Structures are given as structure tokens and as C-alpha cells.
Amino acid sequence: MSFDSFATRAQLALNGKSYTYFSLPELGKRFDLSKLPYSMKILLENLLRHEDGGMTVAKEHIEAVARWDAKQEPETEIAFMPARVVLQDFTGVPCVVDLAAMRDAVTRLGGSPKQINPLIPSELVIDHSVQVDVFGRADALDLNGKIEFERNMERYAFLRWGQKAFGNFKVVPPNTGIVHQVNLENLARVVVERDVDGVLQAFPDTVFGTDSHTTMINGIGVLGWGVGGIEAEAAMLGQPSSMLIPQVVGFKLTGRMPEGATATDLVLTVTQMLRALGVVGKFVEFYGDGLQHLPLADRATIANMAPEYGATCGIFPIDAEAITYLRLSGRSEEQIALVEAYAKAQGLWHDANSPHATYSAMLELDLGDVKPSLAGPKRPQDRVLLEAVRDNFHQNLEGLIANRKPRHETIGRLVGEGGDQPQAEHLAAKPKSKIRIHDMDCDLTDGSVVIAAITSCTNTSNPAVMLGAGLLARNAVKLGLKAKPWVKTSLGPGSLVVTDYLKKAGVLHDLEKLGFYVVGYGCTTCIGNSGPLPDEVSKGIAENELVVASVLSGNRNFEGRVHPEVKMNYLASPPLVVAYALAGTVDIDLSQDPVGHTPEGKDVFLRDIWPTNKEIGDVISATVGPELFAQNYADVFKGDSRWNQIVSPEGESFRWDAASTYIKNPPYFDGITMQVGTIDDVHGARVMGIFGDSITTDHISPAGNIKKESPAGRFLMERGVQPVDFNSYGSRRGNDDVMVRGTFANIRIRNLMLGGEEGGNTIYHGAHGATEKLSIYDAAMRYKADGVPLVVFAGKEYGTGSSRDWAAKGTNLLGVKAVVAESFERIHRSNLVGMGVLPLAFSDGQNAQKLGLDGSETIAITGLQDGASKTATVTARKHDGREVRFEVKVLLLTPKETEYFRHGGILHYVLRQLAARKPA
Structure with missing residues (x-):
């Protein structure tokens, strides 16, 4: 039954059609909506359209948003149902694996496989699997694509099965573009027209x-944000997401960008400001x-980095610029007319x-105050002015070289005592590794840039910075400059459209002359798919334990993410990526030092090759047009010959291969019944790890290299998979046996139980006080065999990073019952709830260290009252019987989340709901 308590149903006549919509102006006759933020109006319309008498949306929920109080702390729960879901393959493959597993489970519960089927449009873009194995040559794109298909054939065959087996599910094949860029350039509707009943x-x-x-899509007025795969699956199956009515922060932009500043500089400034707030x-x-001075592409760049500044979303309204972009990107005139008419009517x-x-x-x-900037060396919110990069490098170098081998004690002491030695003496003391590469003798030192990558949706969707990089390359080539031979250069354009306009502008050839050949259409370096460094460079780094750097136009630079041998990673605009490739080091001040020299030895400064804003604007006007988008997205779901030659299974249910190391039926639904559980207190738990601040989902569930000596590496080799064929953790997210072994296995994670040493290890506490240092996975399996539950303690911003559902899934499968942190990143907290792991927060000012916990304690968590209590008591019992007791907050934030938790997780809840219905 359809509800419309406030009589807001209205008609819009357009394009020869009559559209029904739920009118906000009509509701405005009852409530003053004139000061309501744009994003709140979107939430309000969503509630009006989904009102159902109280099962999920009641009249009171609509009134709560309509009467929104800007200063009120969130306390009212509402249900939000997105119009569609978009996935990438790292997170999308496990989503489809879960849906396939749910088809098996619902059948066991007496239902039909067809009951598990997306109910809203769900589109998956394969963009996370290509790696930069080959670079700096004309055939890099073809060879990387060939390797990608060889590595991922099993995963791709599975996705082709899913595309045929599930309705409302489409796959954008490899070599098309980055998911967020494809979403912005093609998939986004901005206003949806749909037949509903x-x-x-x-x-x-x-x-x-x-x-x-x-959140990139927020740049064009579309409200959306990242969720864990678990929550996305629930939405695909028609389950609304419960959320508290949010607070909305207004960010006023004035003026216009100055000469020499880019959208990247702007977004790094915005990120720093919002993080501080x-x-x-x-x-x-x-x-x-x-x-009015901010192009749509710049807005998308700012919106894209909402996770970096910590917000759920960073949205811009629909305006004339949005309409201009829709037309530029080849949307139909009928769709454009609908967007404008609907936005004005509402x-x-x-x-x-x-x-x-x-x-x-x-x-x-x-905007006039924005200055050229980078961010790093390990967090995107740590903005550094261009002229301060060298100083920033030296400041961060101190801690990293302190543990070098004894032969480098001199430099460690020299720098570690405060850098009071003369600069010349410091430089003379720097260790150097002499290497021969490309028939040249070179010196690698601390600060050498070994990776320069134009990568990531944040910047590759922006013609100004991409063409700016091309024009800078053209100017550099004219003066005879070259990239340093030890720099691994790569260009991941983000979409086929970008390659076409770089070609049309005549600058792709100039980028190639500097080594920036197209290596693939995917996220590449930004997600750790940077590929191996040349052997000579790797040996040089290892020889003197060098602290080398990457410079990438990405959005993430967390420890261990970009490349395991690269300890400093700086985010920068594409033009600056090219500049640092020319310089070959971050131990330089590019605002005043030469970026390189002509063949005659003349200094060339950054200002000599930097294009003007007018030059960039003129090239954009001459090259970027709707025909490029139209031709490249005409058959976006078709794929190339490699994709179409893949043989995939048939049938409503997937035929699992027990020998597969890529795709496996997960154990989440083993033994499931229709009986709902309870939220019980925890007793006799052991501590799996104590971690500090800013533990990211990359630390918890890495996406990059699988080390052969790691539990996951050993598992694969036991099954006949050689290290050369390991692929990455991200590509193996469809196999829980691999992924649980990779959980907390990041080479840079520091467990304070071991004094903060790097690596995914812990102290196992066995019977009779026996202790043993083990990998976290091996220890967890011993505890599981003994029936001992586990807990994790952590600091602030736990789970920052990508919406990595495996960080929660792996935590669950290790046997962790609760994570106690000072604060959580939004998506990861939600994912933990969705997987039945209880998130708990220390009281303000408390943490494990201040409470004197060292990980040897046994832990009890009491007072949960089946989820009814907002607080609980943690009792940590030490060897000698002493107890440390402290209160924690229970972060089940809504009644719906509590219900999910009783079921054992959101997927278990959805599965039981669907199984209870009679098959169609």
C-alpha cells in the first residue's frame, strides 16, 4: 500500500510523458523548508517516496527531517533507500560471491534461488585488477591487459556468470575506466525515471x-556515498539503510583559483581544513x-575526497554547470531536460x-588563497606546500632511518640529533646505492622518487590537470628534459575519453617521451597495483635500506599501500607528478631549485615549463567534446575480444570449484536456521592486538602484494600456486581462506603487544602461562580451536580507508567478538556491525595504554543486555589477579543495527527475511 500522509504526490509533464513525483514545495506549505540544505532535501524526498506506514518510513520520520535542527546532535533514525548500487571488482566480486552463497542458503531454508536477486539497478565496473607490470613502452597497455586477463580469468568468468544469472545486474568490462569516473561520465542519471508499480x-x-x-558523484548533485559490500548487498536486495539524521556542514567558496594552482591543490586544502574541523x-x-568559477570536474575532484576529509559525503547542488557537463558528456537532450525541469520543480x-x-x-x-601543494608522506590530510616538501621529507626521514643497520649509525645520529649539522655535511653523509639502469650509471639516495604515477579517479577525471600535465610534458620535451632513469613512470587515464582528448590535444606523445605511457584503465598505483620496481632499483633500495618516495596523483598514501619498498608517498597533481619524475627526488624545493637541465646544461625551473590557466582552458575548449564521450560509451557493457571469449558457467546457482583459490563458497551461512540469536556478554576473551591511532583498512585487510612467507602465501603454495601467480589480496577477495590469512597481515601494521614492531604478529597466550610469538592468523586459529573469543584494542580513527568489507569479514572469521577503539571510521564501524563484530568506544581520554593494558589480560565484556544498553563494562584480568575495569560505549547506533546484530549480521537478517516469504 502506498502512503502519502502530506499529499505531496504531483505530476510533471515533460518530453511527452507525465511523471509522478513527490513534491517538496507541496510539503513546504506545511513546513518551512527554505533553509533546509540541498542534501537534506534529497533525504526528505526519499522518505516521502518510501513512506509505508511505519514498517520502515513513518509520517514521524518525514516530520523529523522537515523540522531539521542544524545544531541538534543526531538522534533520530531514518531509513534511506538508494536508487541504485555501483560496485568495483575488488569489493564487487565478494558481493557476488555472497549473493551466490545466499542463493544456496535460501534454498536450504526452503526458498528459491530467484529470491536472491538485485531489486535495484546494480552496476559493477572492473577497474581494480590491472597492475603496472609493464611501463615506459608503447605496448604497456596491451601487455598489462594480457597479464590482467591471465591472472583474473577465474574471477572474470564468475562475474560473467553473475551478469547472466542475476537480473538488474550489469558489468562494465576491463579496460573501460575507473568506476567513479565511469559513474560520473556515463552511469549517473542525476534524475531517475522509473516505472514503479x-x-x-x-x-x-x-x-x-x-x-x-x-562520493565523486556528489560533484554533479547526486547524493551517494561509500558503504561496505555487506550494506550494498542488503540495498541490492531491497533492504533500506538505517542512518541517523546527519548534521550538515556548509563550506562556502568565494573568489577564483589563482595562476599556477590546480584542482588538486584545492582539494588538498579543503581536506586539511575539514579534517581540522x-x-x-x-x-x-x-x-x-x-x-560559478568552479568547473564540474573540479567539483568532482573535491567531492571524491570526502573519505579523506572524513565526511559521509561532500555535495554540490544541481545548477547550470551540471547541465553543461551532462551535455558535454553526451547525455541525451531528453535526460538533460528532465534533470533541469525536475530540479527546478523540486x-x-x-x-x-x-x-x-x-x-x-x-x-x-x-579560492584565490589556494597554493601549489602535496600531501604526505603517509596521510592525505597532511598537506605540504610545494616549497616545504624538502623540509617535510627531512623531518619524516629522521624516524625512518633511526633503525638502520649499524654501518649507518653516523647518519642516523647526525640527522636524529635535530639536524643541526650543516646541510653539506648532511648530504655528504647520505648513503648512496650505485645502480646501472637503461645503460646509465645512477645514484639512488634517500628521497629518490622511484614511482611517479598519474593515477586515480580524483584527478584523472579532471581535464584541467590531465591536459596541464600534458602541456607541462610538452614544454619539458621542447627543452630536452627527461625523466630520471630510476623513476617508474605510468599513466592510468581513468577512462578512454581521457586518452582521446590527450591524443587530440597532441600531448600524449609528449607524455610518452617522458615515459608516461598508458599502462591501463584502472586504479593502478593508488590502490597498490603499482607492480614491481625494476630489479636494479629494488636492489639499490635494499643495499642501503634507502627511504625512497613515490609521487602519485592519487587519493590514498597510507603506509604499505603504494608499494612495500617505498616508505614515503606524496599525493600531487598530475603536472607535479611529471615534474617530480623530471627531478627524480623529493629532496628538492621545486619552487626555487631547477627541475632539470637542458642538454647544454642550462637550469630549467618549474615556472619555465608550467602552462598558464588560459593555455589549459583553450586546449580544453578545443579538444573535450560530447563526441568523445558518445563514441567511447556507446557499447560500455560489451567489452573487448578478451572479455567476450571468456567461457563462464550457466544456471541460477553457481557451481563452486573446491580447488579454486579465487572463488569459494564462504562459511557465513553454514548451519543457519530461522532462529534469531541474542547479544550476549563476552567472557574469557584474549587480546589479539593492541594498535595505535589511524589503523586503516589497508592495515587490517591489505589489497596489495601477498608475501610468500605470509600465512596467505604459504596457503597458496601448499595448493600449488607459485609466488609469481599470487596476484594480490584484492583480486582474491572471493576466497575467504586467502583473505582471513591476510587479515592484519600488513607489513607496516604495528602491534603494541610486541613493542610496536612492524608486521602482522601477536603474542599467543596458551595454557599454564605459556606464551609464543605467532602470526595473528596462526594465533587466532589456535584460540578458535580452544574456544577462546578474541578482542582488539585500538586508538583513534580505527578503520580509516577504503570501504573494505573484508576488514570486517576477516576480523569476524578470526574469531574477534569486539573491537574497542577511541573512535571509528564510519564505514568500517558499519561493516563490523554488519558482520557481527561489536564496535565499542573507550570513554573520552581513555585508551589501552592509559589503562595499563599490555595484551596479556583475559577480557570480559558485560552489561550488554541483549543490545539494549548504550554502555558496557570491560574487565581486564591480569596474571596476578588484579583487575582493570572501565566503561565503554556500545556503538550499535540504531534499533535496526541492534536487530541486525541479533541475527548475526545484516546478510543473515536479509536472508531470513527473504526465506520467510513464499517463493514467487
Whole structure:
């Protein structure tokens, strides 16, 4: 039965059709919506359209959003149902694996496989599997693609099965583009038209994505954010997401960008400002006169990095610039007309006369104040002005070289005593590794840039920075400059459209002359798919334990993410990536030092080769047009010959191969019945790990290299898989046996139980006080065999990073019952709940160290009251019988989350709900 308590149902006549919509202006006759932020209006429309009398959306929920108080702390729960879901293959493969497993499980519970089927459009873009194995040559794209298909044939065959087996599910094949870029350039509807129970409806395009950077789509007015694969699967199966009505932070932009500054510089500035304010769990909304000078691509760049500044989303309204972009990107005139007419009819259109909304907090930035910047060396919010990069490098070098082998004690002492030695003496003391590469003798030192990568959706979707990089390359080539021979250069354009406009502008050839050949259409270096360094470079790094660097136009630079041999990683705009490839080191001040020299030995400075804003704008106008988008997205789901030659299984249920090391039926639903459980206290638990601040999902569940000596490496070799064929953790997310062994196995993670040494190890506490240092996986399996539950203690911002559902799945499969942290990243907390792992927060100011915990204790968590209590008591019992007791907050934030937890997780809840219905 359809509800419309406030009589908001209205008609919009357009394109020869009559659309039904739920009118916000009609609701505005009852409530004052004039100061409601744009994003809150989208939430309000979603509630109006899904009102069902209280099963999920009641009249009271609509009133709560309509009467939204900007200053009120979130306390009211609402249900949000996205219009569609978008996935990438690292997170998408396990999603489809889970759906296939649910088909088996629902059959065992008496249902039909067809009951497990996406109910809303779900589109998966294969973009995370290509690696930079081959670079710096014309055939790099073809060879990397060939290797990609050889490595991932089993996964791709599985996805082709899913594409045929599931309705409402489409796959964008490899070598098309990065998921967020494809979403922006093609998949996004902005306004949806859909037949709902025989009625043609128009409503805002909203989206859940299984990648945290789904927020790129906020740049064009589409409300969406990253969720874990678990939550995405539930949405695909028609389950709304429970959320607290958020606070909304307003970010006012004024002025216009100065000469020499890029969108990357702008987004790094915005990220730093919002991190300082604190916007975790909040919406951010951009407004102000500066929007009129901000191209859509720049807005998308800012929106993309919402995870880096910590917000749920960072949204821009629909306005004339959005319409211009829709036309530029080849959308139909009928769709464009619908977007504009609907936005204006709903009061969602923004122009100079639009009233300013009321916000929970506000920031302001004059675009004219933006300066060339990088971020690093290990967090995206740590912005560094270009002129300060060398100093930043030296400051961070101190800690990293302190543990060098004894033969380097001199330099460790020299730098570690505060850097008070003369610069010349410091440089003379720097260790050097002499290598021969490309028939040249070279010196590798601390700070050598060994990876320079134009990569990641954040920047590759932006013509200004991509063409800026091309023009800078052209100017450098004219002066005879070359990239340093030890730099691994790569260009991942993000979409076929980008390659076409780089070619059309005539600058792709110049980029290639500097080594920036197209290596693939995927995320590549930004997610750790940087591929191996040349042997000579690897040996040189190892010889003197050098602290080398990467410079990438990505959005993530967490420890151990980009490459295991590279300890410093800086985010930069594509033009600066090219500049650092020319310089070959971050131990330089590019604002005043030469970036290189002409063949005649003349100094060349960055200002000599940097293109002007007008030059970049003129090239954009001459090269980027709708025909490029139209031709490249004409058959976006078709794929190339490699894709279409893949042989895939048939049938409603997947035929699992017990020998597969890529695709496996997961154990989550083993033994499931229709009986719902309870949330019980925990007793006799052991501590698996004590971690500090900023433990990322990369630390918890790495996506990159699998070390042969790791538990996952040993598992694969026992099954006949040689190290050369290990692929990556990300590519093996469809196999829980591999992934549980990779959980907490990051080479850079530091367990404070072991004094903070790097590597995924712990202290196992056995019977009679016996202790043993083991890998976390091996220890967890011993505890599991003994029936001992586990807990994890951590610091602030636990789980920051990509929406990596395996960070929660692996934690669950290791036997962890609860994670106690000072604070959690939004998506990871939600994922833990979705997998039945209890997130608990220390009281303000407390942590494991201040409480004197060392990991030897046995732990009890009491007072949970079947999820009814908002607090619990943790009792840590030491060897001598002494007890440390402290209160923690129970982070089951909504009644729905508590219900999910009683079921053992969100998928178990959905499965029981579907199984209870009679098969169609």
C-alpha cells in the first residue's frame, strides 16, 4: 500500500510523458523548508517516496527531517533507500560471491534461488585488477591487459556468470575506466525515471557504492556515498539503510583559483581544513559565489575526497554547470531536460538567487588563497606546500632511518640529533646505492622518487590537470628534459575519453617521451597495483635500506599501500607528478631549485615549463567534446575480444570449484536456521592486538602484494600456486581462506603487544602461562580451536580507508567478538556491525595504554543486555589477579543495527527475511 500522509504526490509533464513525483514545495506549505540544505532535501524526498506506514518510513520520520535542527546532535533514525548500487571488482566480486552463497542458503531454508536477486539497478565496473607490470613502452597497455586477463580469468568468468544469472545486474568490462569516473561520465542519471508499480516516477538519483570514493558523484548533485559490500548487498536486495539524521556542514567558496594552482591543490586544502574541523559522520555541502568559477570536474575532484576529509559525503547542488557537463558528456537532450525541469520543480536548482541554507557549522575558503601543494608522506590530510616538501621529507626521514643497520649509525645520529649539522655535511653523509639502469650509471639516495604515477579517479577525471600535465610534458620535451632513469613512470587515464582528448590535444606523445605511457584503465598505483620496481632499483633500495618516495596523483598514501619498498608517498597533481619524475627526488624545493637541465646544461625551473590557466582552458575548449564521450560509451557493457571469449558457467546457482583459490563458497551461512540469536556478554576473551591511532583498512585487510612467507602465501603454495601467480589480496577477495590469512597481515601494521614492531604478529597466550610469538592468523586459529573469543584494542580513527568489507569479514572469521577503539571510521564501524563484530568506544581520554593494558589480560565484556544498553563494562584480568575495569560505549547506533546484530549480521537478517516469504 502506498502512503502519502502530506499529499505531496504531483505530476510533471515533460518530453511527452507525465511523471509522478513527490513534491517538496507541496510539503513546504506545511513546513518551512527554505533553509533546509540541498542534501537534506534529497533525504526528505526519499522518505516521502518510501513512506509505508511505519514498517520502515513513518509520517514521524518525514516530520523529523522537515523540522531539521542544524545544531541538534543526531538522534533520530531514518531509513534511506538508494536508487541504485555501483560496485568495483575488488569489493564487487565478494558481493557476488555472497549473493551466490545466499542463493544456496535460501534454498536450504526452503526458498528459491530467484529470491536472491538485485531489486535495484546494480552496476559493477572492473577497474581494480590491472597492475603496472609493464611501463615506459608503447605496448604497456596491451601487455598489462594480457597479464590482467591471465591472472583474473577465474574471477572474470564468475562475474560473467553473475551478469547472466542475476537480473538488474550489469558489468562494465576491463579496460573501460575507473568506476567513479565511469559513474560520473556515463552511469549517473542525476534524475531517475522509473516505472514503479505501473506508475512512471521521477526522483533524484541516489547511489550506494562499494568504494569510499563513490562520493565523486556528489560533484554533479547526486547524493551517494561509500558503504561496505555487506550494506550494498542488503540495498541490492531491497533492504533500506538505517542512518541517523546527519548534521550538515556548509563550506562556502568565494573568489577564483589563482595562476599556477590546480584542482588538486584545492582539494588538498579543503581536506586539511575539514579534517581540522572534524566532519566524521556528517554531510558537507559546498555553496557560495565561488561555485560559478568552479568547473564540474573540479567539483568532482573535491567531492571524491570526502573519505579523506572524513565526511559521509561532500555535495554540490544541481545548477547550470551540471547541465553543461551532462551535455558535454553526451547525455541525451531528453535526460538533460528532465534533470533541469525536475530540479527546478523540486526547489533543488541552485543559482545566484537561491536562498542560503542553515548549516550545523560553516567554513569558508577564498579560492584565490589556494597554493601549489602535496600531501604526505603517509596521510592525505597532511598537506605540504610545494616549497616545504624538502623540509617535510627531512623531518619524516629522521624516524625512518633511526633503525638502520649499524654501518649507518653516523647518519642516523647526525640527522636524529635535530639536524643541526650543516646541510653539506648532511648530504655528504647520505648513503648512496650505485645502480646501472637503461645503460646509465645512477645514484639512488634517500628521497629518490622511484614511482611517479598519474593515477586515480580524483584527478584523472579532471581535464584541467590531465591536459596541464600534458602541456607541462610538452614544454619539458621542447627543452630536452627527461625523466630520471630510476623513476617508474605510468599513466592510468581513468577512462578512454581521457586518452582521446590527450591524443587530440597532441600531448600524449609528449607524455610518452617522458615515459608516461598508458599502462591501463584502472586504479593502478593508488590502490597498490603499482607492480614491481625494476630489479636494479629494488636492489639499490635494499643495499642501503634507502627511504625512497613515490609521487602519485592519487587519493590514498597510507603506509604499505603504494608499494612495500617505498616508505614515503606524496599525493600531487598530475603536472607535479611529471615534474617530480623530471627531478627524480623529493629532496628538492621545486619552487626555487631547477627541475632539470637542458642538454647544454642550462637550469630549467618549474615556472619555465608550467602552462598558464588560459593555455589549459583553450586546449580544453578545443579538444573535450560530447563526441568523445558518445563514441567511447556507446557499447560500455560489451567489452573487448578478451572479455567476450571468456567461457563462464550457466544456471541460477553457481557451481563452486573446491580447488579454486579465487572463488569459494564462504562459511557465513553454514548451519543457519530461522532462529534469531541474542547479544550476549563476552567472557574469557584474549587480546589479539593492541594498535595505535589511524589503523586503516589497508592495515587490517591489505589489497596489495601477498608475501610468500605470509600465512596467505604459504596457503597458496601448499595448493600449488607459485609466488609469481599470487596476484594480490584484492583480486582474491572471493576466497575467504586467502583473505582471513591476510587479515592484519600488513607489513607496516604495528602491534603494541610486541613493542610496536612492524608486521602482522601477536603474542599467543596458551595454557599454564605459556606464551609464543605467532602470526595473528596462526594465533587466532589456535584460540578458535580452544574456544577462546578474541578482542582488539585500538586508538583513534580505527578503520580509516577504503570501504573494505573484508576488514570486517576477516576480523569476524578470526574469531574477534569486539573491537574497542577511541573512535571509528564510519564505514568500517558499519561493516563490523554488519558482520557481527561489536564496535565499542573507550570513554573520552581513555585508551589501552592509559589503562595499563599490555595484551596479556583475559577480557570480559558485560552489561550488554541483549543490545539494549548504550554502555558496557570491560574487565581486564591480569596474571596476578588484579583487575582493570572501565566503561565503554556500545556503538550499535540504531534499533535496526541492534536487530541486525541479533541475527548475526545484516546478510543473515536479509536472508531470513527473504526465506520467510513464499517463493514467487
